[in-house]
Amino acid sequence: MSGSAEPRYDAIVVGSGFGGCLAALGLIEAGMSVLMLERGGRVERSAANWGDEGAFVLTPHYTHESDYQLRSRRGWKPQGITACVGGPSIFYGGASFRFREADFSPPRELIGDSGAEWPISYSELEPFYSQVEELLHIAGEAGVDPTEPFRSRPFPAKPMPLAGPSPRIEEAGRALGLRPFRIPMAIDGAICRSCTTCDAFACAVSAKNDLATRLIPALIGMGMELRPGMVVSRLGEHGGRIGTVEAVDTATGEHTIFRSDRVVLAAGAIATPHLLLASRLERQNPGAEVVGRYLMRHCNAMMYGFFPRPTNPRDEHHKQLAFHDFYFGDEGRPGGLEKLGNIQQVMAPPTSLIRAMLPAVVGRPAAVLLRNLTGLLAVAEDQPRHGNGVTLGPGSPDRFGLPPARIEHQYTRRDLAARRALLTRAREILRRAGALFTVTYNVTTFSHAVGTVRMGEDPRRSALDPDCRFRGISNLWVTDGSVFPTSGGVNPSLTIAANALRVGRLIGAEG
Numbered sequence: 159m160s161g162s163a164e165p166r167y168d169a170i171v172v173g174s175g176f177g178g179c180l181a182a183l184g185l186i187e188a189g190m191s192v193l194m195l196e197r198g199g200r201v202e203r204s205a206a207n208w209g210d211e212g213a214f215v216l217t218p219h220y221t222h223e224s225d226y227q228l229r230s231r232r233g234w235k236p237q238g239i240t241a242c243v244g245g246p247s248i249f250y251g252g253a254s255f256r257f258r259e260a261d262f263s264p265p266r267e268l269i270g271d272s273g274a275e276w277p278i279s280y281s282e283l284e285p286f287y288s289q290v291e292e293l294l295h296i297a298g299e300a301g302v303d304p305t306e307p308f309r310s311r312p313f314p315a316k317p318m319p320l321a322g323p324s325p326r327i328e329e330a331g332r333a334l335g336l337r338p339f340r341i342p343m344a345i346d347g348a349i350c351r352s353c354t355t356c357d358a359f360a361c362a363v364s365a366k367n368d369l370a371t372r373l374i375p376a377l378i379g380m381g382m383e384l385r386p387g388m389v390v391s392r393l394g395e396h397g398g399r400i401g402t403v404e405a406v407d408t409a410t411g412e413h414t415i416f417r418s419d420r421v422v423l424a425a426g427a428i429a430t431p432h433l434l435l436a437s438r439l440e441r442q443n444p445g446a447e448v449v450g451r452y453l454m455r456h457c458n459a460m461m462y463g464f465f466p467r468p469t470n471p472r473d474e475h476h477k478q479l480a481f482h483d484f485y486f487g488d489e490g491r492p493g494g495l496e497k498l499g500n501i502q503q504v505m506a507p508p509t510s511l512i513r514a515m516l517p518a519v520v521g522r523p524a525a526v527l528l529r530n531l532t533g534l535l536a537v538a539e540d541q542p543r544h545g546n547g548v549t550l551g552p553g554s555p556d557r558f559g560l561p562p563a564r565i566e567h568q569y570t571r572r573d574l575a576a577r578r579a580l581l582t583r584a585r586e587i588l589r590r591a592g593a594l595f596t597v598t599y600n601v602t603t604f605s606h607a608v609g610t611v612r613m614g615e616d617p618r619r620s621a622l623d624p625d626c627r628f629r630g631i632s633n634l635w636v637t638d639g640s641v642f643p644t645s646g647g648v649n650p651s652l653t654i655a656a657n658a659l660r661v662g663r664l665i666g667a668e669g
């Protein structure tokens with residue numbers, strides 16, 4: 159084990175995703191020396207990114223699953239977590255929504271007795287949303303989204319023209335009396351070649367404004383040291399402070415002990431509680447019982463309409479339109495749910511991916527039928543439920559010294575009802591656009607995982623204070639999706655990023 163030769167840093171950031179990068183920016187701006195430790199490696203960019211092997215589901219080296227097990231009906235099964243420089247932003251769809259003002263004061267009907275409460279308001283986060291939109295060069299259109307929150311600055315870029323099936327979806331929505339609007343996207347229209355390999359693929363021409371494209375080179379230019387391929391396995395606490403950060407080099411197996419004055423934990427909503435529990439830090443926290451609990455992931459489903467003719471003959475990118483007419487419930491339906499969520503366009507997977515994933519006998523015809531599909535994704539806000547979360551499992555530690563972790567998650571009846579309500583409306587839109595029938599695919603991944611180390615005012619019901627400092631440990635903060643008390647009804651990355659920038663600046667100002 160090495161250690162003494164390592165310099166001491168002002169701050170160590172664990173994880174290079176949204177939570178890590180945006181917090182790091184605040185620290186570096188304050189003049190701090192920052193080391194970022196990232197478990198994954200760099201994702202190279204070449205035409206291969208768009209090939210069959212480019213999809214993150216087919217590239218096991220961007221996923222580690224040794225430590226995680228998910229409870230299913232048939233027992234425990236391995237659960238992959240994306241690990242690479244920039245985190246899943248490399249493979250994300252780029253949809254960059256702000257939460258609505260009312261997302262920060264969720265109704266009782268949604269939170270139940272979970273004790274979830276946001277200790278910050280939309281207006282406190284608004285300046286950071288604006289800055290992150292600038293940094294990621296978000297293209298959007300203000301003034302159309304019927305639930306749009308206040309914004310102090312215009313979108314930095316204009317969206318690309320509607321393409322493929324989008325005009326047809328827009329027309330159908332309007333015919334139903336709805337108000338379709340443009341999804342704010344982290345895609346640079348000047349570079350984008352409008353292909354359909356966006357969601358789930360790395361962009362070969364760096365048109366997607368992921369973190370490795372847009373922010374990490376700038377952070378390194380400002381002096382940050384990034385060490386990819388380093389798995390943090392333990393945070394060592396002494397006297398109410400983190401004194402050491404232990405990490406293992408994935409290539410050599412060498413253990414290193416790093417030292418710093420501050421630690422920002424941003425390993426994602428599954429790995430962050432895992433690391434806290436593995437380091438037994440919850441014992442310091444008056445809110446110990448929430449560490450690892452209240453895991454949310456949205457109750458998502460993709461609905462595809464089958465059309466008589468190919469929907470996107472020129473193979474153009476078309477994750478472009480969203481509907482928020484039912485974000486705050488659907489008056490036309492009984493049920494009394496005050497919040498539902500978002501409906502947004504989703505592209506049919508590229509035919510190459512379907513051929514690669516399915517046996518040839520099914521894959522070939524499926525790939526042909528795919529041309530006649532276009533889809534909508536329902537993103538339903540889910541409830542914070544104590545029984546959902548990450549705990550340490552039995553068994554021996556893995557080769558990095560991390561104990562096994564187990565994930566348990568069950569949707570509530572309300573979660574499923576919210577998703578059903580959104581899917582009913584999605585079906586109406588697709589049918590009005592001319593779909594002969596629809597098929598639904600329930601999303602089972604943890605791609606929108608949040609909530610496992612939530613912030614709050616009440617020290618017994620939240621593990622982080624309103625500044626996202628881990629209670630009981632004065633120099634430890636959490637800045638990834640773990641911090642969310644509730645999941646909101648839109649994709650989470652922009653809110654994770656805005657909050658991480660807020661916290662990074664707070665830490666920087668404290669000095």
Ligand SMILES: Cc1cc2nc3c(=O)[nH]c(=O)nc-3n(C[C@H](O)[C@H](O)[C@H](O)COP(=O)(O)OP(=O)(O)OC[C@H]3O[C@@H](n4cnc5c(N)ncnc54)[C@H](O)[C@@H]3O)c2cc1C
Pocket residue numbers: 172173174175176177178195196197198240241242243244245246247249250251252253254255357358388389390391424425426427429430433605606607637638639640649650651652654
């Ligand atoms: C295919 C896909 C599409 C998506 N599309 C969208 C979208 O369109 N819009 C949107 O808003 N969101 C989208 N998301 C979700 C979004 O990517 C996540 O919400 C977001 O990246 C989470 O950010 P985070 O900071 O919480 O953690 P992450 O971004 O997950 O970052 C955590 C980082 O920590 C690293 N790490 C983990 N453990 C360790 C350890 N022990 N030591 C060192 N490093 C460690 C990981 O490798 C990772 O890089 C998508 C996700 C996926 C997978």
